Amino acid sequence: MSVPDQIRADVDAAKERVAALHAELPRWELVVWTAGNVSERVGDYFVIKPSGVSYDDLDAEAMVVCDLDGNLVEGTRSPSSDTAAHAYVYRHMDHVGGVVHTHSTYAAAWAARGEEIPCVLTMMADEFGGPVPVGPFAIIGDDSIGRGIVETLTNHRSPAVLMANHGPFTIGRDARAAVKAAVLLEEVARAVHISRQLGEPQPIPQDAVDALYARYQNVYGQH
Numbered sequence: 001m002s003v004p005d006q007i008r009a010d011v012d013a014a015k016e017r018v019a020a021l022h023a024e025l026p027r028w029e030l031v032v033w034t035a036g037n038v039s040e041r042v043g044d045y046f047v048i049k050p051s052g053v054s055y056d057d058l059d060a061e062a063m064v065v066c067d068l069d070g071n072l073v074e075g076t077r078s079p080s081s082d083t084a085a086h087a088y089v090y091r092h093m094d095h096v097g098g099v100v101h102t103h104s105t106y107a108a109a110w111a112a113r114g115e116e117i118p119c120v121l122t123m124m125a126d127e128f129g130g131p132v133p134v135g136p137f138a139i140i141g142d143d144s145i146g147r148g149i150v151e152t153l154t155n156h157r158s159p160a161v162l163m164a165n166h167g168p169f170t171i172g173r174d175a176r177a178a179v180k181a182a183v184l185l186e187e188v189a190r191a192v193h194i195s196r197q198l199g200e201p202q203p204i205p206q207d208a209v210d211a212l213y214a215r216y217q218n219v220y221g222q223h
Contacts, residue, residue: 001073003065007043011074014040014047014175015060021179022049022058028183030102031055037080040175041090041097044068048086050077070143081140088146089171093154098175100182103167106189110134111162117192120201124192125209126216127184129157137164145169157213160185 003011021038025031034055039048047063064075070087072079080086086099110117110132117132119125124132135152138144149169152161159181160170168185172178195201204212 001067001071003045003074007045010042011045011047011065012060014042015063015065018047018049018063018175019058019060021175022055024179024183025100025102026055028104028186030104030182030186032103036102037082037086037100038175038179039080039083039086039099045073046086046090048080048083050075051080053077082145084141084143085146085149085169088143089149092146092150093171095173096171098172098178100170100172100175100178101167102182102186104182104186104189106193107132107160107162107168107185108166109193110189111167112165114164116162117189118201119204119209120192120195121188122204122212123184124188125204125212126220127181128160128188129213129217130209132158132160132162132185132188135161135163135169137166 018038018040025036034052037049039046045065045067047065049058050064064077064079065073066079066083067073068087068091070083082101089096089099114134116134119131133152135148138148148163149161159172160168162168170178170181172181
């Protein structure tokens with residue numbers, strides 16, 4: 001099995017993007033050592049980092065390509081240990097073009113508690129459209145984590161899920177959007193945690209959450 005010639009250029013471009021986006025994870029202090037991963041879908045394939053490789057060694061040539069069943073299609077190294085989860089998400093969520101997993105400190109702390117992050121900041125309403133939900137506990141090695149992600153985020157506005165006792169996964173239309181969600185998730189997880197040390201955070205009314213989300217998703221930024 002190999003990458004079809006007609007998408008060769010797209011896969012090579014995705015390798016460059018995914019390699020560059022991996023550098024964003026340690027930059028924003030979302031990972032330590034070799035933990036975490038970014039992937040991006042290209043048709044019936046996706047690009048992801050190899051397992052257990054230092055972030056300093058992750059360039060485009062180091063990336064591996066898998067099919068949507070998680071089988072290695074291109075590359076000399078074993079793909080990320082979370083490959084089955086990424087593959088399951090891509091198979092069952094057609095609108096998703098990028099998946100990110102980190103072990104960022106504050107988001108992982110909420111996951112360890114098995115508690116959703118309440119929507120008490122406008123940034124949360126903007127990006128997540130409400131609270132960040134908690135997914136079920138699942139063991140790495142098969143598609144259990146992927147099933148939990150899909151079950152939790154289907155029909156949910158949040159691009160992020162806190163997998164119980166594990167950590168955050170984020171999705172997006174492409175890998176960059178999923179990385180952005182991971183960065184903002186850690187920021188709000190930290191801010192809400194600090195807020196709770198000071199007192200009880202005040203929830204944002206649902207109609208305001210809806211208005212903020214609609215504006216951010218459809219009006220904010222350049223179009």
